[in-house]
Amino acid sequence: MEEEKKEVTEGKGWNVFKLLPSCGKEAANLDIIFACDGASSVGQVANEVAKDLTVRGVGARMCCTAAVGAGSEAHVNIGKNAKRVIVINGCANKCTSKIMQQKGIKIDYEYTISEMNVKKAPTLDFDDKDVEKIAEKIAEDVGYNGKA
């Protein structure tokens, strides 16, 4: 285990990784994105869109949806303290929205990939163009275009 850790830190070089702002400390200044990472085409697109918006440097930061679902107080508080909450569901089951509702987290923007012209299929593959198009639509809606 120890050896594995050493290999990761030395092999990749943490100094070259792009670090994100701390969602615990800076939630009030961030749009927190909770996305589905479901095991289907649409779940994967949801996750990729969240990543795309996070790395744009526009004050959006994805946070751990599963941790909120598991009841982690720290993560629930991130959602409650966020500047705005953006939810990206994979399909009509809207699992991420349901998690937020169950934990009393207010959703400011809600999207569902299967309702945005992407077919739900039992695959982890997806089209980058769908990710690009949907990320652009959300960026437009929430006012990121022209920033960063």
Ligand code: SF4
């Ligand atoms: S919303 Fe759909 S794709 Fe996402 S976790 Fe739930 S069932 Fe899976």
